[in-house]
Amino acid sequence: MPDQLIWGMEVFLNGLMAGVLYALVALGFVLIYKASGIFNFAQGVLALFAALTLVGIMEGQVPFSHLINAVFGTEIHHFGWHVPALLAILLTMVVMVALAWAVNQFIFRHLVGQEPIILFMATIGLAYFLEGFGDMMWGSDIKKLDVGLPQGINSAIDEVTYNIFGYGFFIDNLDLWATLVAALLVIALVIFAQFSKHGRAMRAVADDHQAALSVGISLNFIWVMVWSLAGFVALVAGIMWGTKSGVQFSLSLIALKALPVLMLGGFTSIPGAIVGGLIIGVGEKLFEFTIGAPYLGGATEIWFAYVLALIFLVFRPQGLFGEKIIERV
Amino acid sequence: MKDMDADGYITEDGRKIGGVVMEMRNITLRFGGVVAIKDISFDIREGEIRAIIGPNGAGKSSMLNVISGFYNPQEGEVYYKGERRPPMKPYQVAQQGIARTFQNIALFEGMTVLDNVMTGRIRQMNAGLLSQAIWKGKAEREEVRNREAVEKIIDFLEIQHIRKTPVGRLPYGLKKRVELARALAAEPSILLLDEPMAGMNVEEKEDMSRFILDVNDEFGTTIALIEHDMGVVMDLSDRVVVMDYGKKIGDGTPDEVRNNQDVIDAYLGVAHD
Numbered sequence: 257m258p259d260q261l262i263w264g265m266e267v268f269l270n271g272l273m274a275g276v277l278y279a280l281v282a283l284g285f286v287l288i289y290k291a292s293g294i295f296n297f298a299q300g301v302l303a304l305f306a307a308l309t310l311v312g313i314m315e316g317q318v319p320f321s322h323l324i325n326a327v328f329g330t331e332i333h334h335f336g337w338h339v340p341a342l343l344a345i346l347l348t349m350v351v352m353v354a355l356a357w358a359v360n361q362f363i364f365r366h367l368v369g370q371e372p373i374i375l376f377m378a379t380i381g382l383a384y385f386l387e388g389f390g391d392m393m394w395g396s397d398i399k400k401l402d403v404g405l406p407q408g409i410n411s412a413i414d415e416v417t418y419n420i421f422g423y424g425f426f427i428d429n430l431d432l433w434a435t436l437v438a439a440l441l442v443i444a445l446v447i448f449a450q451f452s453k454h455g456r457a458m459r460a461v462a463d464d465h466q467a468a469l470s471v472g473i474s475l476n477f478i479w480v481m482v483w484s485l486a487g488f489v490a491l492v493a494g495i496m497w498g499t500k501s502g503v504q505f506s507l508s509l510i511a512l513k514a515l516p517v518l519m520l521g522g523f524t525s526i527p528g529a530i531v532g533g534l535i536i537g538v539g540e541k542l543f544e545f546t547i548g549a550p551y552l553g554g555a556t557e558i559w560f561a562y563v564l565a566l567i568f569l570v571f572r573p574q575g576l577f578g579e580k581i582i583e584r585v
Numbered sequence: 586m587k588d589m590d591a592d593g594y595i596t597e598d599g600r601k602i603g604g605v606v607m608e609m610r611n612i613t614l615r616f617g618g619v620v621a622i623k624d625i626s627f628d629i630r631e632g633e634i635r636a637i638i639g640p641n642g643a644g645k646s647s648m649l650n651v652i653s654g655f656y657n658p659q660e661g662e663v664y665y666k667g668e669r670r671p672p673m674k675p676y677q678v679a680q681q682g683i684a685r686t687f688q689n690i691a692l693f694e695g696m697t698v699l700d701n702v703m704t705g706r707i708r709q710m711n712a713g714l715l716s717q718a719i720w721k722g723k724a725e726r727e728e729v730r731n732r733e734a735v736e737k738i739i740d741f742l743e744i745q746h747i748r749k750t751p752v753g754r755l756p757y758g759l760k761k762r763v764e765l766a767r768a769l770a771a772e773p774s775i776l777l778l779d780e781p782m783a784g785m786n787v788e789e790k791e792d793m794s795r796f797i798l799d800v801n802d803e804f805g806t807t808i809a810l811i812e813h814d815m816g817v818v819m820d821l822s823d824r825v826v827v828m829d830y831g832k833k834i835g836d837g838t839p840d841e842v843r844n845n846q847d848v849i850d851a852y853l854g855v856a857h858d
Contacts, residue, residue, distance in 0.1 A: 451728060452724060453707060453710040453724075453727075456696075456700060456703060456704055456707075457704065459693065459695070459700070460693050460696070460704045462695075463693035463694060463696060464691050464694070466687065467687070467691035467692060467693060468676075468704075469655075469674070469675040469676050469679070470675060470679055470684070470687070470691065470768075471679055471684070471705050471707055471767065471768075471771065472676050472679030472680040472708050472771070473676055473679075473704070474676045474677075475676070
C-alpha cells in the first residue's frame, strides 16, 4: 500500500476524533436551541467555566481568593486539600445546576416571549459576564487539568497497524476516550429526548408554551433542566478540551468552531451535531493533508470549516438533519 | 331532571350525574378598567356536559381561562372537589386533573400525533429523571403502560391513520380532534373545550358532537364547553350558563334557557327605550 494512503488513513482517524470534540460543544448548542429557541452564544464560556471550576475544586483553590486578599489584605490561596476527580466532577455538576437555575431565574425568565435576537444578545452578555466571573472566582492563569484520563499514544493501535501496514498509527488515548464518552452521551440524550417524559416535555416547550402549560408542564422547570443539561455537556467538553490543551481562556473559543458544525448538522438535530462535527473534523484534516499543506502553504484548518459551512448555507440552509420548514398558506 | 339534589340525579337518557365537582363563586375578572367577568357564580356536576354560551365578547373564554388557571380573578373563589383552590399556575391546574383545548388550537406542530397525545400523559408519569435518563425500571414500564392508554384514545377518536404524521401537516378538523385526544389522554376529572366546533363545516361539527357525547358516555368525563352556536349546544348539554357582557343572564337546562326572556333579548336583540 502506498505511504500516502496509509498516512491519509491516519489523518482520517485523527480527524474523526477531533470531530467528536467539536460535536460535543455543538451538542450543547442544539440542546438549548431545541428546548427554548435560544441560540446560546455562552456555550463555549460555559465549558471554560465548568473546566475552571473543576480544576479549582480538585486543587482546593479558594474561590474569589484574589478579591478576598485585595479587600482584607490576607494571603490565602488554597484550602490545602485535594479532592478526588470523581467527587470534584460531581461537585462541579452541582455548581453547573446552580448556575442553570440562576441563569433562568435572573435572565431568561424575564425575557419570555421576546424576539430571538434579544435572547441571543442576552446570551452574549452572559458569555462576557461568565468569562469575567470565572476569572475572578478562580484566577486567569493557565491551569493543568488531569482527571486521570489516559493520555499519549495508544500502543495497541500502534502495534496492530504496524503489523498490518508496516507503519504505526499515532492515535491519542485521550481522543479515543473522548469518542467513547461522546458516543454514549449522544445515545443517552437522543433516547432521553425522544422517549422520556421530560424529554418529550422539553420538545413540547420548544414548540408551544401555552399548549405545554395546558397539559401540566412547568416552563421554569424545563428551562432549568435544559440549562443544566447544557451545563453537563459543557462540563464534559471542558474536561476533554481542558485535558488536551490546558484550561485557559482560549477554551471558550471552541464555541466558534461549533458554529460551522451546527450549520452543517442543523440547529435542531442531535444526531446532526454529531455528524456535522465528524464531517468538519475529518474534512479539515484531510483538506490540510491533501491540498492545504502541499499547495496552499498550510494552516487551512483555521478557515476550512467556515468555508464548508458557507457552501452548505447556499445549498441546504436547514443543514443536513434540520427540520425542513413547511409553512401552510 | 327534577330531582337535582346534592348527590346527583339520573338524566332522561339514563346517564348518572354526580355531585358538584367545581364551583365558581362570585367571580370577577378585570383587565385594567375593562370588566370581563362580573360577579358570576355557577357549578359543574360530575359526569355532566355543561355549556357556557353567549354572544361574542360575552366573557366565555375568559371564564374558561379562569377555570384552567390562565387568568386569576380579582374577586371570587374557585372550589374544586369541595376545596377552595388558591391562585395557581396553569400547569398546576392541569396537574390537578383539569385538561383543556384551545379555540385557536395549541398543538406541538413539530411533533407527531402520537407524541402530542403522549404529552397529555405527563400527569401519569412519575419516574425520576435518573430512571428516565438510563431508560430502565419504572420509566420503561410507565412508558409502555401510557402508550397503551394513548393508543386506546387514538382508536376511540378514529385518528389511527395519522398517528405518525407531524401535526403541522394536518387539516384543521383533524387538528381539533388531536387536541381533544391530548386533553383526553390526561384522564381529566374536568375536560374544558374552548369552541370545539369553531370554524368547522356541518359534517365536521356532527363528527365532533358525536365524539363529545361518546367521550362523556364512554369514560363518564365531566365536560365544560364554550360555544356560540346555540343549536349545537342545546342538543349536547345537560345544563347551560348564558353570559352577556360579562354577566350571567341565564342558567339551567336547555329548555329553561331557551324560554328565558333575557336570553332571547341578548341573542335576538331588544329595543331599548
